[in-house]
Amino acid sequence: MKIELAESYGFCFGVKRAIKIAEENRNSSTYGPLIHNANEIDRLKNDFNVALSENLDSFKVGETAVIRTHGIPKQELSTLHERQVNVVDATCPYVTKPQQICEEMSAQGYDIVIFGDEAHPEIKGVKSYADDHVYVVNSPDELDALKLREKVATVAQTTRKIEDYQQIIGKLMAKHKEVRVFNTICNATFDNQDAVRDLAQKADVMIVIGGKNSSNTKQLHSIAKEYCPDSYHIESQDDLQENWFDTKTFCGISAGASTPDWIIDEVVAKIKSLTRA
Template structure:
């Protein structure tokens, strides 16, 4: 059986940047998971003594707090700074941008609509920057019974599918006087989604490697499943079931933006050791 990696996969710019920041700040803690990959977080703790704290209120004056890649809520960031906590900001620049847009558009009198998962830390952070509030939706159906201002600013979670975002934009544009659509889906998301689309169309079996709580990995898996019925979302080699590969000729592999190379290689090595 042949194994083929997607043309683009794995660590994105923002994650690489955050990992480097964490490695350069030993004996510190992140507020919330730095990235959505528990194996890499465990490595940072074991090798660099970078811990994990679930509440920003735990940090005291003089402590070093690393802000996670997905960002945090505006009021939490201000509270950390007001308490003289040494804030090391590892927020991905692709996440900082929609935060700025939400604040600027809200202050300019626009209704801010965010396409994404309201429970996701990135969206919690972006929403908090909208001075006059924001509406978070996952589809155009959620907009049907809502009356917005005549001026709307539309923002997307950085890891969403482009087609789904356009569906929301196409619903709003003919119904309101002014709709400003901001392309806040990051380049790595575009490239990884296109790559998994192309590979899943020709693979007999697909593996998408990444954390179970990783939004961008879930999106990759959804695309893969649409084109290859035998698609599986795994976190590492321990999740493999070798019956998946019976009578298969081509195994395609992709990975989420928070999946380190060492996990991907472990998966490949394990398959090759068991399958001819």
């Protein structure tokens, strides 16, 4: 069994930054999961006493709240400051950018179209920065039901595929006189997606490692499966199944932006033991 890691994979700049911030703020709590990786969240709790709270009301005067990498709604951030909570913002700068764009474009009278998953914490935060006339779509077809005015601005969830965003942009351009397009998909996403695409075309089995709730990991798995039907999304070595590797000779491995190296190393070691690579 040949095992090969994608050329680009794993922790992105924003996640590395957030984890460093959390480690520097021992005995604090993150508001919402810092990143979409339960194993890494457990490590922060066990090694640095960084707890997890999903209840805004749990933070009291003088306590420290570390803001999750995906950001939080504008109103919740204001509430924390009003309650005199010590706010340490670990929001990824690539997520802060679409927040700023939505705020500025909304103030200038643009309708805002956000390409992404409305239930995702990143999009909940981004959407909150627009005053009115803000819409979230997951596909070009969803644009048909919107009553948009002439001036439209669009941003994308940072972990989306550029090809899908281009479809949204194309449909908006065909129907509206003024469309302001902002490419808010982060470079790490591009690099990881290009790398998994290249590797999946050579491999006969692909393992993509990352949290089950991780949007960018789901995208990597989707791309891998396009080129390698036997592609599997796992969270840790415990999810691996020996029969996945029967008759296979080339195993490709990629990992989402919230997946630490120690989990990747464990997965590689387990695959080697299962296949005697």
